[in-house]
Amino acid sequence: MERIAQSYPEHIRAVTKLGMPLILSNVAQFAIHMTDTIMLGWYDVTALAASTIASTMIFIVFIVGGGFAQAVTPLVASAAEENDETQVRRVARMGLWLSIFYGLAVMAPFFWAEDILIAIGQDADVARLAHFYLQITIWQMIPALMVMTLKSFLAALEHISVLLWATVGTAVLNAFVNYALIFGNWGAPELGIRGAAIASVSVTIVAVIILIVYTLRVLPQYHLFKNFWRSEREILHRVFMLGWPIGLTSLAEGGLFSASAVMMGWIGPIELAAHGIAIQLASLTFMVHIGFSQAATVRAGRAMGRKDPASLRRGGITAIGMSGVFALVTSALFMLFPEFLVSLFIDPDEPARLTLLSVGAQLVAVAALFQIVDAAQVLALGLLRGVQDTAVPMVMATISYWIIGLPASYALAFWFGYGALGLWFGLVAGLVVASVLLMWRFWSRAPRIT
Numbered sequence: 001m002e003r004i005a006q007s008y009p010e011h012i013r014a015v016t017k018l019g020m021p022l023i024l025s026n027v028a029q030f031a032i033h034m035t036d037t038i039m040l041g042w043y044d045v046t047a048l049a050a051s052t053i054a055s056t057m058i059f060i061v062f063i064v065g066g067g068f069a070q071a072v073t074p075l076v077a078s079a080a081e082e083n084d085e086t087q088v089r090r091v092a093r094m095g096l097w098l099s100i101f102y103g104l105a106v107m108a109p110f111f112w113a114e115d116i117l118i119a120i121g122q123d124a125d126v127a128r129l130a131h132f133y134l135q136i137t138i139w140q141m142i143p144a145l146m147v148m149t150l151k152s153f154l155a156a157l158e159h160i161s162v163l164l165w166a167t168v169g170t171a172v173l174n175a176f177v178n179y180a181l182i183f184g185n186w187g188a189p190e191l192g193i194r195g196a197a198i199a200s201v202s203v204t205i206v207a208v209i210i211l212i213v214y215t216l217r218v219l220p221q222y223h224l225f226k227n228f229w230r231s232e233r234e235i236l237h238r239v240f241m242l243g244w245p246i247g248l249t250s251l252a253e254g255g256l257f258s259a260s261a262v263m264m265g266w267i268g269p270i271e272l273a274a275h276g277i278a279i280q281l282a283s284l285t286f287m288v289h290i291g292f293s294q295a296a297t298v299r300a301g302r303a304m305g306r307k308d309p310a311s312l313r314r315g316g317i318t319a320i321g322m323s324g325v326f327a328l329v330t331s332a333l334f335m336l337f338p339e340f341l342v343s344l345f346i347d348p349d350e351p352a353r354l355t356l357l358s359v360g361a362q363l364v365a366v367a368a369l370f371q372i373v374d375a376a377q378v379l380a381l382g383l384l385r386g387v388q389d390t391a392v393p394m395v396m397a398t399i400s401y402w403i404i405g406l407p408a409s410y411a412l413a414f415w416f417g418y419g420a421l422g423l424w425f426g427l428v429a430g431l432v433v434a435s436v437l438l439m440w441r442f443w444s445r446a447p448r449i450t
Helices: 008-043 045-081 085-106 108-119 124-156 161-183 193-218 233-267 269-306 309-336 338-343 353-369 371-386 391-415 419-448
Strands: none
Touching (some): 008 045, 008 161, 008 193, 045 085, 045 108, 045 124, 045 193, 045 233, 045 371, 085 124, 085 233, 124 193, 124 269, 161 193, 233 391, 233 419, 269 309, 269 371, 309 338, 338 353, 371 391, 371 419, 391 419
């Protein structure tokens, strides 16, 4: 029987139904990090700078392992479209295996974090506080990767409401624990940056428990944790081969921003703190585009499972268009109200407030320039992952971010003397090239998906 192609309004409704809970879940997840940044900014600028560099270190390691979790989405979506429950279970289980193994493998270096940070030129006080933070937060690596894998599994099956409510709940819990432990409120000890770390680990453990319980109670037909120790070598290999390029692609982009944080630390602690604030604002809007990208991955994966290229193309256009409209709105807000947005992160009595406002506002204005290209590259990546194309996009991302973006940032910041502002214009250059290459890759391949 001939398949009737969905209209664009139908695609918009489908992307909205799937994408909005994912977007809100991502925003709620990001609120955890945003809360840390705001409260540590109120507590102490040096603590804010330390959490910026420490979070950058742990995030860059995390996103590589997150590639295995993200590989679960298109594989489960395609198997679910074919009603293959056994394949769904095997893919999700092997994704969890890889996440756990990876988490165990990467923990050790963080116990020497202070020495590493000093060796790469960071301020001694910043390095010391970052070390305290990392000794605690490293213990969330494995549960965080498990959460990411379970979210990918549930999103592919379009069980997304639990992702939203679990994330909102943990974000609220994180705010309360942060407020108690950073400042010593409600009779709790004043732990400063250590308190923020304890809060992050605690809410991650709560999140993984919620998702495991939900999977066992609501989706018992998949038997996800029954005989969990049983190896599926073929599926393990498939998830690994799809996931490692995703992880390295994320490393290429995340590594660019992490390297920018290191270079910003060379300029000065005030610039690093301002960089942390601007990154938080840009990352908040980026959560929306990640949600659209995740929805695009699921939709593309299901279209691939049905062997439906027309739906793949229309769904791609719809997701890209919806993300682009949002990018235009946020660009305008960043350009119109940069100082107000930065001021939300700074204590009114902070001695360095005016300098932070000046540097941060300039960086937020530059962030407005890359909203559209940043949205375009992440949407293209989501669509390419949906059709299980990850190796070539990895190469394209590496060239864009490390051959073009990073040298441009360094040259503009230090050779040409533009400092923090020049460093961010280099980031824009890398994102522009990535968006062009990745969009070309998807649209050159989409007609051949049959």
